[in-house]
Amino acid sequence: MIIVTGATGRIGRALVDRLDRHAVARRAVVRQPRHVAELGGDVTLADFADPRSIRAALVPGARLLLNGVPGPDFVHQQRSIIDLAAEAGVAQLVKISVRGAAPGALLAQGQHGEIDDHLRASGLPYLILQPVGFMQNLLPEVSFTDGEGRFYGSYGSGPVGYLDARDIADVAAALLTRPVEANATLTLTGPEAYTHQEVAETMTAVLGRPVHYVDLPVAAMAQRLRAAGLPPAFADDLARLMRDVGDGRWADTTDTVQAITGRPPRTLATFIADHATSWT
Ligand SMILES: NC(=O)c1ccc[n+]([C@@H]2O[C@H](COP(=O)([O-])OP(=O)(O)OC[C@H]3O[C@@H](n4cnc5c(N)ncnc54)[C@H](OP(=O)(O)O)[C@@H]3O)[C@@H](O)[C@H]2O)c1
Known part of the structure; x- marks a missing residue:
């Protein structure tokens, strides 16, 4: 089972579409009731503001895409979800971060930097995707x-x-559907x-x-x-x-999209x- 948070966003929606096209078991996590029927299939209503609602969507052995939008409580929320995912026995967490993430950096880079460090220390198998704009x-x-x-x-x-966000979804789809591999932080361009x-x-x-x-x-x-x-x-x-x-x-650019998906980025x-x- 692949659990996709932020399933209505630019990455999440493309990822859900791709998983559905290949008949991969997935659970989409959305916060707005109108998106339940729109996405169809296995959909859970949950909000990052209530991390326990996300916990209810998690099952042991699942692979989790953690995606969301930086805001005032973003660091606390995402760290809580990482802890709950570890507690739930999630097999691997793939997190959407940002290029240049580091604690103390400006805006989203600083917030992602703190969350990425928390994930690295969590004991959960992880892959951190750091896309450029x-x-x-x-x-x-x-x-x-x-x-x-x-x-x-x-x-x-x-x-x-x-980078085209559709390529991030394609990278995530490839990573989440092959055997769990070593923890890594990948820069995508x-x-x-x-x-x-x-x-x-x-x-x-x-x-x-x-x-x-x-x-x-x-x-x-x-x-x-x-x-x-x-x-x-x-x-x-x-x-x-x-x-x-x-x-x-x-x-500078990286060849990560090509290496993981087998084709060049758009x-x-x-x-x-x-x-x-x-x-x-
Ligand atoms: N934009 C860039 O150029 C860029 C570059 C590098 C990295 N990033 C990172 O990429 C990530 C995604 O950004 P994006 O622009 O792709 O976002 P996006 O398309 O707006 O998608 C965000 C998703 O998160 C969901 N969400 C937001 N708040 C939520 C909440 N409280 N509870 C549950 N779900 C919630 C949204 O649901 P709704 O549909 O209900 O709003 C949406 O599905 C961010 O962490 C950002 O820092 C962005």
């Missing part, structure tokens, strides 16, 4: 006005090896790194409509994020994170073509 982020970030697309950041000329200017050029070429990347000083980017409604401290840290990425720290052009109607 998702191509799917472009869906809400690029907006079109008068036929021209724009997105904003403080990345300068630092390239990023953006797309096939090549792009500057944000190159992302805009690729979108322009594939969509046939002009798309512009607008690079802002970090203070102006933080102000823009605040104006969009993000909490001030979060907006400031996010803009700083963008600036940090500008030093090229995420410019290119940015493929992602854009597959989602072309999303920006209309």
Whole structure:
């Protein structure tokens, strides 16, 4: 049995679809009643805010995908679920983390760093997947006005090896359906790194409509994020994170997706073509 938390998210939904296509026994964990019928099959209603509700979905010998969204109580919740999974006799936990996770790092990287360390010390067999930024982020970030697309950041000329979240689901599916292997932390990237200017050029070429990347000083980017409604401290840290990425720290790519799935990760052009109607 493979138990998938965050089953309605960008990774979880693709993973559930893939497991269903291959008739692999799975249990989807969702928090909203409307998703029970939508996903169908074996679905448990549970909320990370009540870790015991997650515990009720767990069975001895199961493999667990732990996925969720960073927030104020994220570290406590995910650590509790790891402890409950160990208590329940889960055979292996595969956790979605983030590239650069380390205690004390900015935003999600800091939170994941604390949780990843907890998992490593838990005694549970584990695999930690540390993906770089998702191509799917472009869906809400690029907006079109008068036929021209724009997105904003403080990345300068630092390239990023953006990854399609569908590839993370494919990696998770492969790992969760083969025998439990040695604990490891795996960095996942797309096939090549792009500057944000190159992302805009690729979108322009594939969509046939002009798309512009607008690079802002970090203070102006933080102000823009605040104006969009993000909490001030979060907006400031996010803009700083963008600036940090500008030093090229995420410019290298790994062959992990190819090694685990047997095929190369999806290119940015493929992602854009597959989602072309999303920006209309
Ligand atoms: N976005 C990126 O570029 C990026 C890069 C690297 C790593 N990551 C990491 O990837 C992980 C997933 O991010 P994502 O953007 O893919 O998320 P996502 O698509 O929004 O999926 C999150 C899932 O978690 C579920 N969830 C949220 N709060 C819950 C709760 N209290 N109880 C039960 N389920 C809950 C959501 O359910 P609902 O449908 O009910 O909301 C959804 O199914 C995060 O840990 C993030 O830090 C993201």
